[in-house]
Amino acid sequence: MTTLPTSTAKKLGLVIDLDICVGCQACATSCKEWNAQGYSAPLVDQDPYGADPHGPWLNRVHTYEVGEGETARTVHFPRSCLHCETPACVTVCPTGASYKRAEDGIVLVNPDTCIGCKLCSWACPYGAREYDYLEGVMKKCTLCVDRIYNVNLVEEDRVPACVRACPTGARAFGDLSDPDSAVSKNVAARGGYALMPELGYKPANKYLPPRDKRGGASRPVTGAAAPPASTGSSLENLFAWIDKALSGQGLN
Amino acid sequence: MHPAYSVILFTTASGAGYGLLCLMGLGAATGALPPDRLLGLLGLGLALALITTGLLSSTFHLGHPERAWRALSQWRSSWLSREGVLSVATYPPAAVLGIGWAVLGRTDGLAALAGLAVSVLAPVTVYVTGMIYQSLPTIRQWHQPLTAPVYVALALATGALLLSLLMAVVGHDVHGASSLAAVLLGAAAASKLSYWRSVDAALPLASPETATGLGRFGKVRQLEAPHSQANFVMREMGYFIARRHAQALRRIVLVLLFAAPLLLCLFAANAGGSTAFAALLSGTISAAIGVVTERWLFFAEAEHVVVTFYGRQSA
Numbered sequence: 001m002t003t004l005p006t007s008t009a010k011k012l013g014l015v016i017d018l019d020i021c022v023g024c025q026a027c028a029t030s031c032k033e034w035n036a037q038g039y040s041a042p043l044v045d046q047d048p049y050g051a052d053p054h055g056p057w058l059n060r061v062h063t064y065e066v067g068e069g070e071t072a073r074t075v076h077f078p079r080s081c082l083h084c085e086t087p088a089c090v091t092v093c094p095t096g097a098s099y100k101r102a103e104d105g106i107v108l109v110n111p112d113t114c115i116g117c118k119l120c121s122w123a124c125p126y127g128a129r130e131y132d133y134l135e136g137v138m139k140k141c142t143l144c145v146d147r148i149y150n151v152n153l154v155e156e157d158r159v160p161a162c163v164r165a166c167p168t169g170a171r172a173f174g175d176l177s178d179p180d181s182a183v184s185k186n187v188a189a190r191g192g193y194a195l196m197p198e199l200g201y202k203p204a205n206k207y208l209p210p211r212d213k214r215g216g217a218s219r220p221v222t223g224a225a226a227p228p229a230s231t232g233s234s235l236e237n238l239f240a241w242i243d244k245a246l247s248g249q250g251l252n
Numbered sequence: 253m254h255p256a257y258s259v260i261l262f263t264t265a266s267g268a269g270y271g272l273l274c275l276m277g278l279g280a281a282t283g284a285l286p287p288d289r290l291l292g293l294l295g296l297g298l299a300l301a302l303i304t305t306g307l308l309s310s311t312f313h314l315g316h317p318e319r320a321w322r323a324l325s326q327w328r329s330s331w332l333s334r335e336g337v338l339s340v341a342t343y344p345p346a347a348v349l350g351i352g353w354a355v356l357g358r359t360d361g362l363a364a365l366a367g368l369a370v371s372v373l374a375p376v377t378v379y380v381t382g383m384i385y386q387s388l389p390t391i392r393q394w395h396q397p398l399t400a401p402v403y404v405a406l407a408l409a410t411g412a413l414l415l416s417l418l419m420a421v422v423g424h425d426v427h428g429a430s431s432l433a434a435v436l437l438g439a440a441a442a443s444k445l446s447y448w449r450s451v452d453a454a455l456p457l458a459s460p461e462t463a464t465g466l467g468r469f470g471k472v473r474q475l476e477a478p479h480s481q482a483n484f485v486m487r488e489m490g491y492f493i494a495r496r497h498a499q500a501l502r503r504i505v506l507v508l509l510f511a512a513p514l515l516l517c518l519f520a521a522n523a524g525g526s527t528a529f530a531a532l533l534s535g536t537i538s539a540a541i542g543v544v545t546e547r548w549l550f551f552a553e554a555e556h557v558v559v560t561f562y563g564r565q566s567a
Contacts, residue, residue, distance in 0.1 A: 053483050060478035062561060065471030076474060077464055079561060094323035094333035113322055116315020119332055125390045127485040127558035136315025154372045165489060193465050196458060199389055
């Protein structure tokens with residue numbers, strides 16, 4: 001049923017700390033590895049070793065340069081399904097293959113009833129849904145629904161594969177409807193935000209913004225950046241002459 | 253947005269088919285069209301052939317066409333599902349009208365009632381097709397109040413053009429049908445021009461700064477993409493035509509889809525015989541090229557908000 005549940009008992013989701021993500025792609029590759037054999041299987045790439053490899057990945061990590069000049073910073077930005085409260089990707093589905101679970105808010109695609117019309121991918125502003133050209137159905141993040149409730153796994157593995165794989169602890173998993181959960185407290189403390197809230201999808205996942213740079217955002221350049229004064233030795237003069245000659249300044 | 257040829261063919265062919273069906277139904281119900289069996293056979297036959305070709309072609313782009321019947325189930329929330337339900341619901345009254353008109357040579361009684369039904373169902377189906385696009389908040393060029401009305405206006409205009417041509421083929425007076433086609437083409441042109449104005453005035457939905465929420469730290473530039481080759485999202489959503497080319501194509505649409513057929517219809521309305529037929533045939537061919545260009549441009553001009561994550565400055 002593609003009509004949305006009026007409320008969900010839980011709002012399971014991810015909280016991604018942009019301050020400590022190092023862009024190592026471990027979340028993306030472990031996601032691909034787990035989902036190539038679990039709920040989303042097969043998750044096959046086409047032409048994987050050829051000139052134009054492509055295929056569905058459920059997690060993508062962008063790297064941005066943010067700001068100008070000396071206050072500029074590099075921000076690694078993992079992007080996956082945000083398990084929105086009011087996802088248009090679900091309501092546009094003509095078959096009922098896309099649905100949002102009332103018990104925990106996870107948005108899933110039933111691969112047995114998806115007709116592969118791709119309309120849900122058009123309705124998602126976050127690019128979270130990737131079509132599988134080989135299977136003819138839409139694939140998306142399942143929040144590792146086949147891990148988080150899996151009693152055959154040891155308890156510490158009952159989190160999404162991306163969270164388990166993150167070497168810096170930049171990804172956290174939990175119930176964002178519970179104000180006392182660790183993820184909710186972290187969101188409150190760090191000013192966690194939803195992506196493009198103006199579109200009205202109400203994402204469950206939140207992003208924690210980068211912290212202010214150590215020493216303040218506009219740290220002045222100190223004298224350490226200036227080159228040391230010349231000692232005037234003949235060897236140094238020789239190298240200065242070679243440097244000038246090679247850089248084209250001494251030849252005119 | 254990537255212009256999928258199956259969807260362009262579907263929306264233009266079935267649009268003209270539904271437009272023709274609507275006018276045939278209206279003509280039968282009001283008695284404006286003669287209960288001529290040949291006209292009924294050609295008109296309803298062409299309308300249903302165009303609709304069916306379009307519907308079949310729309311299933312070509314599905315990953316699992318054999319599951320297409322499932323798309324009839326979610327009409328409560330999905331415009332695509334509603335389109336499926338309405339397109340199926342239009343066939344029975346169209347068949348009743350066809351039997352009455354083309355087989356029995358009658359457009360009164362039950363056939364008139366069926367004509368009235370298709371004259372409502374056909375444009376509503378086209379409107380619902382337009383709503384599939386209009387309802388998407390992710391694409392500002394589609395999320396416009398005129399998107400679905402333009403679909404209906406173009407369906408009726410192209411349908412009226414086909415009706416005029418068929419009237420000429422069967423040998424009836426084309427004055428009424430050609431005049432109606434000219435009026436509907438003018439109305440469609442006005443709605444499309446107004447649509448382009450609102451699209452050009454619409455503010456972008458997002459920039460890399462607002463999409464990532466990082467704008468508070470300054471300008472956001474993509475330093476490294478998440479993948480070296482285009483993924484599905486970029487293949488499907490990354491297509492966008494340069495503004496300069498779009499303007500040129502808009503002019504082609506104005507001439508081929510609106511101006512030329514409109515003038516040819518006006519000419520045909522006051523001519524007769526083979527001259528009118530030649531004018532209407534040229535007008536129909538011109539409009540066919542024009543409407544395919546219009547529909548291609550409808551996709552190519554549409555910017556999906558997701559491209560701002562990939563560094564495009566606005567969408």
